[in-house]
Amino acid sequence: MLERIGVLLKEYDAVLLTSPYNMRYFSGFSGGEGCVVICRGGNYLFTDSRYTEIAEKEAKNFKVTECSPSKLYALISEIVKKNDIRTMAFEDNFMSYAEYSEMSNGLCGVSLCGASNKINALRIIKSEDELKKLRRAEEIGVLAFENILKYIKEGVTERDIAAELEYSMRKNGADGISFETISISGKNTSFPHGKPTGKKLENGDFITMDFGCIYDGYCSDMTRTVVLGKASERQKKIYGVVLDAQLRGLEAIRAGVVCSDADLAARNVIKEAGFGEFFGHSLGHGVGLQIHEMPNLSPKCGIRLEENMIVTCEPGIYIPDFGGVRIEDMVCVKKDGVENFSARCTKELIEI
Ligand SMILES: [Mn+2]
Incomplete structure (x- = not known):
């Protein structure tokens, strides 16, 4: 279902997925923990050691990186720099205030755009x-x-x-x-x-x-x-x-x-x-x-x-x-x- 995200990449430089549902839908990864970044330059999946092997098996079109949650935004920042990402859609309906604060501190300089409704709408018609x-x-x-x-x-x-x-x-x-x-x-x-x-x-x-x-x-x-x-x-x-x-x-x-x-x-x-x-x-x-x-x-x-x-x-x-x-x-x-x-x-x- 990765191809369905294409329409959002016309509007934003990247899409950050954090819910188990959207991670699964767009990457195939069923572990539920971690996050996915999709941009024109590549598809990335970050998860911890409990899920690395399953992520590599399931998320065929993604570069899987094992990382602890504390390193996550430093690693995403590297992708941001490399791909010149200025706007990033994220799942505003699936994040606590604490998680949002951590994300916006970790990705300062990127314009973060709440896009849950747009992302979820891509799943509305079933294959x-x-x-x-x-x-x-x-x-x-x-x-x-x-x-x-x-x-x-x-x-x-x-x-x-x-x-x-x-x-x-x-x-x-x-x-x-x-x-x-x-x-x-x-x-x-x-x-x-x-x-x-x-x-x-x-x-x-x-x-x-x-x-x-x-x-x-x-x-x-x-x-x-x-x-x-x-x-x-x-x-x-x-x-x-x-x-x-x-x-x-x-x-x-x-x-x-x-x-x-x-x-x-x-x-x-x-x-x-x-x-x-x-x-x-x-x-x-x-x-x-x-x-x-x-x-x-x-x-x-x-x-x-x-x-x-x-x-x-x-x-x-x-x-x-x-x-x-x-x-x-x-x-x-x-x-x-x-x-x-x-x-x-x-x-x-x-x-x-
Ligand atoms: Mn019912």
Whole structure:
């Protein structure tokens, strides 16, 4: 993906990458520690001795230098001098104030330009190779969901569900989880991002599971809500509205559509059913090397969807002191609609 940085080298003399995601994307190095400098004169990767060997194997087009963090800016300064670098783009969204101070002291004389948004935007459209990994990551999630259905019963705790989901993703080839697993039940389901507790599942509970894994660096994300026992009329009603909104959102997602319009399409279904005040978050978000990346399917995002962007579609209704429902698929934007990576996984209300 190194060639995609070319457009930034027309604007800046060099690009400095510090996040594990951008280092991996542009250099291939998966170790996550160190930094990358790309300029017209060459491609450089700095890391410490824990990662030198892997960096040399993975970052084929880079000159790898082993160095301790304290020497880093002295070495980059040499590159600056040699290549007459005056402007350098850096990841302003991925740096503490202390790190920024160290960098600006170490590179005095260079004009440092915050460019996270421009750099991250280069990752927004996925290559065929990335799509393969994202598809597989989501499949592993679907397998974990199918497995968990056999495991859900009265007396099992929310934490047990999280542990079992994560174990089963690992067993199916995941490198890890892509975010903290959400498995919540009963009244706890009104917290959109609740943490699993020691609460035992009870008959009549909604159970919301929002989880994902990392496969070869790429994230997956899905949510399903089920009922333990028979669903009440109110549960069926809420579930039905969220499902309608989710399907409406999926229909709206295609190349050429503005993100905020996709959000609105789903949001209107929930509003018209009278639950508008209980859907506070965005319809979805991009997914790739990071669990949340561009574009955002939010009321404020003016980005136009393009083919091979990846987004989630995840409306929800959360009623305090009662419970909530969220349904989420991860999809690839296509010319006339979507390729739904979660398609195999049913969305009809499951009563266990
Ligand atoms: Mn999500």
